[in-house]
Amino acid sequence: MSIHLIPYLMMPGNGQEVVRFYEQALDAKVLALQTYGEMPQNPDSPLPAQLNDYVGHAHLKIGESELMLSDSTDESNQAGNRVTICIATDDVEKAKKLFHALQQGGQVNHPFEKTFFSPGFGTVTDKFGVTFQIVTEG
Template structure:
């Protein structure tokens, strides 16, 4: 089993600018960058025009560390303090479920652990200490 913790920066519509800034400031390399408009369409939830060019997910490599980014989705609240979360990347679904369940105890589930087009098990939870974690299970569905 592999487990990694990575900082995840939630930006308020300026993730592209932040990515360019950190590439320059930290000599970072862009490993991945996808807009909401490049994601598979879901007919049940049409994508608003103002979301299409926003960053859905990006990853930079800074030295030996990954730094992840996303813009908040239009209409979703963006609060100071929610801007930095921790992404837990795990390659074992059962371990993801166990970690998510423990982090949920006394906390608040923001998105239930569920299958997504990019992960067999992904969810977001704020633990009882107010720290928000994204649990991301690696691997193909």
Template sequence: MSLRLTPYFVMNGNAQDAIAFYERALGATPLFKQTFGEMPENPDFPLPESAKSLVSHAMIRIGESDIMFSDTFPGQEVKAGNQVTICITLGDAEEAARIFNALAYGGTIEMPLQETFFSSAYGTLTDKFGIPFQIFTEGKM
């Protein structure tokens, strides 16, 4: 049996901005994107005009990992929190610093990137979209 975990980010109307941000910061490759307006129409549930340009489903690839996105449907609530953390594992401290700084732009640094007893470069931050990240450099344990 094959099993794969894929983080799914539910955004508050800014999924397209988040995808573009991760393309720049992490070199992400877009794999799929569909808006609510591109979905088949359902006469029982008419789509508000304000929802047509919102992302109904998207997927990007970063390195060997995929992340999925959608915007909430109008009227649904998004709650940002720290219950999902994305750990980016690298083998190079310089690349870790580049990624850390790119993701920190407009976000909040909880623990600056630094050498620890378990990593040559480790830090935590929450990006400008409220997504918490850990940056971990392998090789010190």
């Protein structure tokens, strides 16, 4: 079992520009890039068409480090809260344990659950105001 921390940027709609900039400025390699338009949609609450080209998820490799980012789909994204920490592990039970430990005295932003991209994912802001995304890889 491994655990690693990855900075995660929440952008206000310019995610594709950010990716192109980091490719040039930091010699970043794009490991994955998926727009909201390419992701499975919930038929009960489809996203507005203007968000189709927004980045739903991007994963970059910069030297020996990783960086992830996506475009926010709501108005809560503003300077000061654009960086979260993604904790990635290959073990669902370990991910769940980390999620529950971090939520003590904090706030659950997205409950820990199976998603189309992960067997276990959730987002929590801890009691110190730091937001973590917990993701199970694989």
